[in-house]
Structures are given as structure tokens and as C-alpha cells.
Amino acid sequence: MNRREMLLVVGGAAVAAAASSVVAPKAAQAQPKEFEPAVAGEPNAAWGAKADALTPALTETAQPPLALVRAVADPSAPLRWRMEPEGEGLAGRAFKKGDSFILDFGGHRTGHLAFRLETVGREPDAPARLRLTFGEVPSDVAEPLYPYNGMLSGAWLPDEIVNIDYLPQAVQLPRRYAFRYVKVEVIDTSSGFSIRFEDVKAIGLTSAKAAPAPLPSKYSDLARRIDAVALATLRDCMQTTFEDGPRRDQRLWVGDLRLQALANYATFKQNDLVKRCLYLFAAYRRQDGLVAACVYEKPKARYGGIHIVDYAALFNVALADYLEATGDEATARELWPVAKRQLEIIGQRINADGRYVDPGNVWIFIDWSPDLHKDAAIQGLLVFAHKRTLDLARKLGVQAEVADYPALIERMTMAARGYWDASAKAFVSGPNRQVSWASQAWMAIGGVLPAKDCATALKTAFGRADAVKPVTPYLYHYMVEAMLDSGLDKDAKALVESYWGGMVKAGADTFWEVYDPAKPLSSPYGDIHINSYCHAWSCTPTYFYRARGMVA
Template identity: 25%
Template structure:
């Protein structure tokens, strides 16, 4: 057995063959390790080589807390250690890997730039001579800080399926700007920010001296946008620019000679790369006004900075420093800038790169579409002949490759190319009719610089996308592309659940819901495979329910639930994404975690889990109740989020939907405590829930409007916003009773036009729960057809994060949503099975099951719901005549099946039992 873990990630090879990759995300104090049975792969009587590629992020993000780079591994058999990491191991920096490659996003680590000419070929093979490699440094034994506890991996290994593209969408001759750079401004301006992932703000400028040999037009490009007051050239603020937001392009007619360019970078920065580019027909050079360290830029400032933690009010960054205000006009030249010399700093070379794939793809100074030669298609076909890419005398060759569906995993290729040929890869999720939705805020790219001849490469960085821009630059001869593919990597699931009915649109919606859920199942549930890859706690409650019906997996759910209390060292209110270095709390996300804990214990009948998690639930509820103010309502600062729509949910004050979900969390905690054998401990919570519900009805109901207000602001101003979100939650959580419940039930079918409407599929999940409770399944189907039908209309293979109903949801008319693959949006995967097929858990652990079909306007439906202890419930129903339903149920013989049919419908019921 080989046991291994690393900070931050590893790829493991045995005798040159990849064995696996890991570890799963961890809190450093509880570092997970992986175990591989390698006995069958060892070569008896021969030299065997263990080789590990270790990737250390070096910065904290939303799924990693910064530690020291390190590897620990052991090979053992029969209790005897055969090998273990120590000073006898050899180590070397990966040749050709450029550690100043662009930061992908605040949520993630780094894209990669690799020069294969410097790679040690066959370094993982037994025959490789590592004699010149230095010995590794042993830094300590297992249990040293910060990895104080090593824990065995708690879920199966992820899949790696080699999938080929579906088509080549286009071939173009393209050009990139003459100069393009990616900058890590956050860590340049606030170096200590590598240790956390909180937003920071800073006040200052980036400066460069642009020297033109002759006069001419120059375009300054900002493919990811600009901040602050904008761009100053020779002391003049530039007010005219072009570009669809966030892009900005300033076209200037400049004289020969030197020009000082100042870019105001003042503002908030959560992390990621900023992109700066220049293009001109005139020859130009750049130099830094801070001296020559190889980087032609300098920064000025920071004149002030601040850190923004957990959406709490704090000291605001000051932007009235006299030097900051005066500098642009007072320093129109590099010489004049010397008066501000104490503020001017060289740009750290490790935070700067001119290998800017994102900027060169977003800003193409030429894009000339060409027909795709038949021979090029060989690159995506299983044939021995390669795809031969054309060479353009003036320009680069760009392929746009369609995988056919959204994918998540590791890009790989094999090709023949001249040495020095550049291969740029850039993944996006959505294209249509000439529009490309660029991944602003995500540098979803890599650059591979070829050595001579035939070679292959697999990126070690996970990416999510559907369309891949593959651009060949600087090749002196045609590149032969033998294959391009993705190793799709997800949690290992079998397609145990199913749903089909008489409506093809609903069937397609169920399928994209399943595919979305799968792509968002990694070592935890993640919100999306492209932009973030982050385990958001609240999202996972709904994702777990969908998973129960489409895949039936339980280990990943329990792992997610167990990770959350690890954030108690940061806050007893628990973080909204874990494990994370962003100190952010969304109270609703903690409440959803409590609901998910109860639902998991009920779904599985796992009382051991309930007993283990109950103290953590009790702990956080106790601390949330400490934020009940004198009015009797939850009143706290935090990220008080529920939906992207423009509801009134300030980050300070009394937010109604938050109070409502606290009521439900307190009530659900009683059932969880009962399963844990500690029912009496939750009695006080149940009593507090009833008191809180009474106060909500007394304070937050508006009798004139016949609705609950959205909030009471910190200044005690009552909100004048009324939203469907708040009414739905009041109904769903059982706080609206009697006449008020009836009023809101009417709103479910006829939402008042003046109310803010639902803006995301995430909120639709709660809306569908409310419709199910009200017995209004027909409205649910109408809503699914309308909103998910819109996604399918635009060729969606996965569910969108948002509905394109509000200006807040998009920055231009073509951008229908931010993320095109978001598991919080996969509600139909759950409700079509639970509500329309009609399969619901009765007693905990599915000891009983309730079958209650809701045909609505359908003529037939069939499907399978997997069970947590193994086996399944299979149901099919169809109308054999008007008002008569034929129903067949297949279930384990140890489960009690309760059947109920809609009022006015007769049934012919057949039940088949089997042994499990």
C-alpha cells in the first residue's frame, strides 16, 4: 500500500504510469491522505520508481488555506515500511514551469505556463537519471503543524474518462496584441494578502513609460476592465474608449518619444489576474519608472489599504490622500514622477507575466474566419492520420473546438511541432452566433511551448468548459495535431436514478439536471466546475437532494456535512464555503446545512451520524441565538443572501427570510437531536422557534400590503420592498398560518406584479417546495417548462446559475447567465421524481415509502429512485382511460409501500417485491 498526501496537490506516478491525483480538500489541521494498492503494478525483481508532481499554490483561496509546500508518502506491506519520504528522496523544480503564471481567480489557484524545451523527458520513468537532482529536505514527521492530524480519505477516488470533442466549430487566422501582460495586483499592493482570501482594497497606480520610435496610433487595452478614475497619458485623463464591458480600449494618436502611462488601480480586489495590453503599427518599447528588474511596469502606492472581512462594517479605505489626488496631473512625465519617488515600487517579477493567454484571446486584433479543411477534423477523430493545421504567413491559427457538452477535468493533447511553437488553450462555456461569453474574472487558460517533434501533455489543473479555443502561435511549419481530449473527472457515480414522461421537454430538463449535478460532484459538491470549483455550504443542501434521486450517493454528502464544523476556529456561525480562507458567513447557508444534516440522517437512517454532528449543530444554533436583539428578531451583520434578484437583503439589520429559515432550522434540529438520542437538548430550540415565529408575525407582517416586508434596516427603517422570495419562505417554513397562509398560497399561483420576482433557479427550488406543499404541481411544471425550456432553447447541456430576468444578472444583452453549469439549479432532477413520479420517503431510512403520483397534464411517466441501503423504488404510471391510472411499483420486500392517488382518479395498482 502507498499512502500519500501533499500541500497543495499531487499527481502520483509509478514506473511512469499515472496512479492517481489528490488529495481531497482539507482543513490543514485535518489533512486527508490517500491510499493506493500498488502491489499489482510493481515489477518483481526490477527497479520500481515512485515519482510525484507536487503543485503548491502559495496563496490562500476559497478551497485551500495556505501552508508550506510539502509531500509525505509511505509504502508499506504487512506492517513493514518499504519506503517513506525522507532526505533520501530526490527533488527538483519542474523544468519549464513558470511560477509567475496568471492567477486563475480569487476562488482558485493558477493557470500554467510550461516550456517543454526545459522539461526533463521521462522524469517519472525508472530509467531516468536523477543523479543531478538535489536531495529533498525533510521538514518534520507526521503530525507537525499545520498538518497536525492525518486522516484517511473518506470518499472514493474520482473518475478520469478520456472524452473526445464533438466538432470543430471554426478555424481562423488571428493576431494578438503586440504586448499583453497579466498582473497579480492584489499581492503586489498588499503582500500579506497571500495568507487569506478576504477582499482587500488599495489605493494607487500602475505606471509605465511607453516609447514610440515614430508617431502613430496606439491602443491601450484592458481585456478584464479598469478600476479607479481610469487611464492617464502624459498627465491627461483619457475619457474616450470603446469595448463591451468590462473591456476597455483607448485609441490614442501619440507623437514619437516617451509617454508616461498611469492606470488607476484603486478599488476592491478579491484576487485574480488583471490584464493590460498594447497594440500599435508603430514600433514601441516599455520601461519601468522604478528601474530595470525585467518588468516594464511599476506600482505607485498604496496610499491606503483595508481588508474586508465577513461583510462586516469596518474602516473604509481613504482615497483623499493629497499625493494620490495630485499625482496624475503633477507628474505628466517620468522625470516629474521622481517627486513622488517614495511611493514608486518595482513590480515583483513573480507577480507579472507576458504569457497572457486570456488577454490575447479576449482582444484579438485580427480575427479572420476560414473554412475548416477536412484534414483538420482528424484531430478529433479516432483515426491514425493527424489533423494538419495550416500555417499563416502573418497571423496565428485558431481552432474553436466544441466538446458537445459542458465538461470538467484535465485537458490533454498529442502533437508534432517545431521547437518553440506556442499552444494556447482557453476554455469558455457559451458561444452563439458570433458572440463569445468570455470568462471575465477567471483566467481559464494554459500555455504550452513545444519542444521539437512528437510530444504529449496533460494539464494538471482542473478546468470546466464546453468550448476550447486552441491557438497555435509562432510555428515555422505545420503542426500535426494527433488528438485533443479532456479527461473528465467527477465523483464516481452510476446512473441509478431515471425519469421519463410524455413531455420531451421535461425529459431533456431532467437530463441536463443530472449532467449538471454530476459535473458539480468532485471531492465535495461544488457550485460550478469553471469559475469557482468551491464547496458552498448552502448550495449543497439542494444538490444533495437532487443527488439522492438521480445517483443515490451518500458518502459525498456526509463528507460535505462533516467539513463544515471545521470552520468553527474561524467563527461559531460557520463559514459559507469550506475549507476556505475567506472569512465569510451567509447565515442562511448555515441554516441550510442544519436542514441538510437532518435530511441526511432521515434519508439514510444513520443515527451514528446524527449523534456525531449534533454537538456542532447545537453549538452554532446557540451562537446564532445570541444575535437575537431586543425586538426578538435575528439582527446581525453578514452576507444576508438568498437570491440574486433585487430583493431588500442588506448586510446589516433584520432580514426576514433569514429569520424565517432560522425558525425552520430550530424546528428541524429537534428531529436531528431525537435521531442523535438527545431530544431533550433541542426542546429549548423548538420553544425559541415558536417565539421567533410569533415575533416575525407581529413585527414583519404588513397588514395593508398583506405580505411580509423584506427587512428592517440597521437604522430601523422598514423596507418598502415586498418580494416573492420572502413570501415563499414564510409559507414554506410554516410561519404564515391561517388566513395569512391562504393569502400567500394565492401568491404562489398569482404573484403580485409589484413584488420582486424569483431570479435564480436556486430560489426556484424553495418555490417548488412551496408548490409541492400546496399541491400545485401543475404550476411547478409550467415554471420548469418556461425557465428550463429557455435554457434548452439556447442549447444548454447543463443548468444555468441565473435567469436572465433582471439587469443585475447580466452586463450585456447576450450574456444570459454568469455560470452555465451550476448545481444549485438542478431542481427538476429532484422534483420530477419526488413530486410528479410521486416517490417520497416515509419513515427515516426509507423504512416506508409514499407513492403519490401527480400526473398534471402528463399521460404517462416512469422512473427509478435509488435507495441509500441499496436497491431502488421503480414506478411507472399511465392513463389507460379518462380518470383511470395504471400504476406499477417495484420495491424491496422489507419496505412498506403506501399509495395514494389524486382526488377523482381511480387506479389499477400492481406491486412487485424483490429481496435485497
């Protein structure tokens, strides 16, 4: 089971107030327990072959550990622990049964661990058995991973027990990990010998090429650090696809791709990787042509079998972004029928007044917040997707195929304005007239009111203690995007510095999948040890700085 698939079982997100406790969703609009059928269509072999031909080579970079460290409990730290140096390093040290140590590689990487195991004492007459725990953050190696109480498969937990049968021996673990820290525990050897670790190294993997230059000195030190962490996040998620997280899922998702691609256009410029991902989504769709929310890449590319309304609509936006960034009209033209089909399918649930009506058996994501009512947000998002799809059609000269779009967009916009509450000075959603950041953000991005009115709505939500806030960097991205679209540049800058800067101040080397500043131990999955701490949808501050002109 993976992060989004759990909804097929539990019917809604759950948020952990601490690593071992789960808070049930409070939202009146819980996710459905039964989804509409997902039947794979016939793969498009030609598009699959194009995607295969675009598979990038991975660059390997070896990194020795910088220090031995120890974990120190720290109640003031957001994740409860900090690291302190310990000892002089591994050189010359021998370890026996029951010994352990923690290596610090000085920064996050996605890749393999390699070392040479030597012996001290008599000739080895037994294997060495080791437990290796890989940590993106200190709590991964400071706290026991078991008993595990999360909703996702415990097979994702970043630990390994290995037996080294013949000593001395060079070892490279075949499984790929995402880590900064490695805790090594010697479970057993025989009593007659000890072991030494030599030539220890992390072998980092990425398809990203040369990193862009750091931000210039006109940016604050905090902004430059935020940008550097965002670049590291994107780099370590850039493998043979844009993975959502190299630690867990390791999969291609539409929502993550759109944000990774925006950051990539402004930084690494590996545009063929975006192209490969677009062809993968197009090649492996549902029987009726709906794009899957995710695609499995290994051992071979195949249909993901999960569908999210907002992600299907954002495929079109990602394709329009790709054309704008690259000028690759041939690819956009070839994939245009896929884009058009997404809104044909979604449009079956748009009523005569232009309002999207949730049928109750589809997944609308928007954010992991369990309290969020999503009707207003999905309406604004779909207005945005239709506008971007119409713009794409015009650039390709096929606007006659969507001649009904201008009138449809007008009806959808009028329906979106029906969520406006003049007395609250904000968009509201649901029977309780909920005010949320999500509703204001997507209505602003959709441009359903003039920018000054959207700015008022955003500031209203931002200032209300009872407004439902995001719990993921994914939705925080769209809040910042909405602020920039609405002329709130200073507010956008302040939000990036407080939110992503908060992770930096908490010691993040890469940005996290979930971060709630008020509850930093939150997890949608019931256990923080299954959270991803290098996650694609959190990499976009570098896009805001480099492509949107946000100066700090």
C-alpha cells in the first residue's frame, strides 16, 4: 500500500498528532470508500517506446561520511532530536556484537551504501550480521522504527539486516536508499574476532546535470539557503523519472510532476525528462482515456490504477507549461488529444450552470488536510485547467476543437463566484461555509474575480485563526502562486521564508512531504517514520526565486 492508495482502504486521510497516535478525519467531505472502476486501457506502444528512448543515464557521485555523530534528545527541536559529533571517526576502530554507531554524510543523497569489512583477531569463523538504518532526519536513526503502526506498508521503512558471510569483503547494498545518516548495529559476529569498516561511501544517484549557480548576493542568506535546499530536493528526486519521493513511493505522480517541471525549467533544464514523463502518462491510461494519477515505472512501465480529478486536469496544465518552456510543438500536438480527453471526461460532471458536482465516488485531493472541504477549491482549479487548455489549443491552432470552451469557462467562472461570501470577504465551501486557504488559492489562480478581490480573499484567509490551513508544501506552493498572481509579492516572500524557512531552521537538507509548523510530528499515515523528508512537491521555492522574480 502506498500513500494515496490507503484511501481505498480507510476512506480518508488521517493525521498523527504524534508518531504513534492517529487523529481521525473531521471533514464533512471525507473521501469515498468505493471509487469508480479503474480498468487499464490498451497501452500506446509508440508512446511507451518514445518514453523508453528518453530514459536518462544516472550520474554517480561518491561521498565519504564526514563524521560519527550521536543523537541527543531535544524537546525544542521540531522532530525531537539533534545530532552532535562523537569521537574521531571510523579509522582504526573495531566493533563487536552489540556495538553501534551513526554516520553523518553531511547532506541528503539518493543512492547506495558501500564499504569494505575487515576483521581484527583470529580468522573469521562466522558471518557478520548487521542492522543498517538509513535516516533522512535524526529521528529516523534516533528512534526505534518498530513496533510500526502506520497505514502504509512497513516494507518502506528504511532499514536492512544483512549477513556478510565471507570476510574480509567489499560490500555494496543493492537496495537504493534516501539518506543523510546511517546507523550501523553489529547484531552478531563470533567471539573470536571484531570487524572494521573501511572505505565507507554513499554513492549518490541523479539524472540532474550541473547545478545552477547559487542565487546572487542581493538575496538574503535565508533565501539562498532555502533555494539550495530546494535544489537538493529536486536533484535527489530526479532519477529515471521525476519521482515523488526517493525514500517512499519512488513513483511518478501528475501533481508532483507539474511542480518539479516548473522548478526544473528554471534550474537543471532536463526537459527531456519532463517529456518522458508526459509520454508515460499518455501511454498508460484508463480504458476511457483518463490519465492515471500515477504511473509505475519498474520493473516495466505500466498503468497506475489510481485516479484523482485534480491531477487529471493538471496533466493539461503540465503539458501547456512544457510547450511554453521548451517550444516543443510536435510533442504538445501529439499529446493534445490526451489533454482534450481529460476535460471531456471531467466535464461530464459539470452541470448546466457550470458547477462541478462531486459524484461521491471520485478522489479529489487538493491537500492532505483532514478538515478541508474541497468543492470551492476544485471549482477554481478546473476553471484554471480549462483556461490553460484553451490557451494550449490556441497555440497549437486547434481551438476549433474546443469551440465551446469560452462559453463553458464563463459559466464555470460564474458558478465559482457563487462561492463568494461578501460579508466574509472570502470564498466559502460546504454547508458550514468553511473558509480555507485552498479555496482562496485556487479561486485566485483560476482568476474568477479581479486580482484585487482575490488578494482580499487571500489576506482574509491568511488572517483568520479558524481558516483551514494546508498541511503539505504542495498546497503551500499554490498559496504562494496565488499571492504572486494577485499582486501580494511581499506576502508571498514572507510565506516562503516562514514555511520553507521553518524547515531549513529545523535542519532540513531537503524539503519534506508534510510539514505543519503547529504540529511538526504530523503524518497522514499514522507514523512519522514512514514520512518522506525529500519530497518532490516541496521543491518550488527555487522556481519562485528564479522564474517568478521573487526577491528576498
